[in-house]
Amino acid sequence: QVELVESGGDVVQPGRSLRLSCAASGFRLSDFVIHWVRQAPGGGLEWVALISYDEADKRYADSVKGRFSLSRDNSKNTVFLHMDNLRLEDTSIYYCARDSDPGMLRGRLDPWGPGTLVTVSS
Amino acid sequence: DIHMTQSPSSLSASVGDRVTITCRAGQDITNAVAWLQLKPGKAPKLLIYAPSTIQSGVPSRFSGSGSGTDYTLTISSLQPEDFATYYCQEFYTIPYTFGQGTKLEIK
Numbered sequence: 001q002v003e004l005v006e007s008g009g010d011v012v013q014p015g016r017s018l019r020l021s022c023a024a025s026g027f028r029l030s031d032f033v034i035h036w037v038r039q040a041p042g043g044g045l046e047w048v049a050l051i052s053y054d055e056a057d058k059r060y061a062d063s064v065k066g067r068f069s070l071s072r073d074n075s076k077n078t079v080f081l082h083m084d085n086l087r088l089e090d091t092s093i094y095y096c097a098r099d100s101d102p103g104m105l106r107g108r109l110d111p112w113g114p115g116t117l118v119t120v121s122s
Numbered sequence: 123d124i125h126m127t128q129s130p131s132s133l134s135a136s137v138g139d140r141v142t143i144t145c146r147a148g149q150d151i152t153n154a155v156a157w158l159q160l161k162p163g164k165a166p167k168l169l170i171y172a173p174s175t176i177q178s179g180v181p182s183r184f185s186g187s188g189s190g191t192d193y194t195l196t197i198s199s200l201q202p203e204d205f206a207t208y209y210c211q212e213f214y215t216i217p218y219t220f221g222q223g224t225k226l227e228i229k
Contacts, residue, residue, distance in 0.1 A: 004165075035218075045158075045166075045209055045220040061217050095166060107213025108156055110168035110177060 002026040002111055004096050009116030012086055020081040020116055022096030030054075030074040033099035035109055036081050038092035048094070051079060053103055064090075086120045093117050124148050124212050128221025134229045135200055143195045143224045145210035150190050154214035157186055157195045160207045160223075170195060171213075200226075 008020040022034060036048040049060045051070040058070050064083075072079045079096060094116055097109035125148035135141050145155065156171040168177045170186035173193050183198045197204055205228050210221040 039160075044222050045211070047216075047218040047220070050216070059216055097166070107154065107211075107216075107218055108168065108171045109158075109166075109211075112166040112168075114163065114165045 002098075004098060004111055004113035006094060006096050006113045006116035009094065009118045011119040011121060013122055014086060014088060014120055016086055016120075017082070017084045018086060018118060020083065020094055020096075020118070022079040022081070022113060024077045024079075024098070027098075028074075029072065029077045029079060029098075031102040033057075033105050034072070034079045035097045035099065036070075037095045037097060037109070037112075038090075039095070039115075040089070040092045043092075046092075049081065050099075050105070052105065057105075083118070086118075088120050088122075091118060091120045123217055124151065124214060124219050126210055126212055126219050126221040128210050128224060130224060131222060132225045132227065134227050136229045137200050137202060139200045139229075141197050141200060141226065143208055143210075145188075145193045145195075145221045147191045147193070147212055147214075151212045151214035153189060154212055155186075155188065155193045156211045156213060157184075158209045158211060158220075159204075160209065166209075169208075202228075 003025045035050045067085045069082045097112040100106045100108040127146045153173045155173045157169045159167045173188045174186045185196045187194050208224045
């Protein structure tokens with residue numbers, strides 16, 4: 001069964017760091033582009049970042065550029081979202097999602113994980 | 123960034139009703155649109171993309187249409203499990219952007 005599960009969400013103070021994980025099962029994560037999308041409380045969806053299957057291409061939304069970074073550990077079938085200098089407005093549910101076709105950036109996201117909640121609060 | 127204007131923001135309907143949700147892009151996105159279903163505490167689900175291809179496992183009561191800047195998601199006969207929030211998403215260019223969402227509630 002193809003599945004993604006996020007973990008690492010927590011309550012943190014502004015300015016602190018956090019690392020989220022996206023673990024895959026049922027397929028090889030290293031074959032696919034992986035995206036992160038977030039949803040603020042009561043808000044809509046915001047695309048955050050992507051990492052290519054070979055880690056050569058990483059892109060970020062302007063709102064997180066310079067503060068968030070992506071890496072992957074193919075031996076653990078896991079992608080990581082490193083979040084530094086967290087702000088109150090980063091409070092969201094963070095979802096990871098797989099791009100649809102192996103080795104390609106299509107932008108059709110399926111499947112998604114159930115999300116992990118990050119709360120930034122003083 | 124491409125702005126996606128989705129309407130309505132909320133919709134009240136009954137089981138068996140036909141409902142339509144629309145999305146207008148700020149520029150021609152050449153059918154690079156997807157529709158997602160979100161339920162609280164669950165993984166979002168891709169329903170339809172580009173603009174009328176139905177994702178595997180999605181019931182045939184869901185359909186999509188449109189071209190250029192205007193796209194539509196239709197649910198032909200609402201079922202109880204369809205009450206959720208729906209989002210359009212453009213995948214024409216990064217950063218991908220989403221509509222504001224449509225909350226579909228039981229009348």
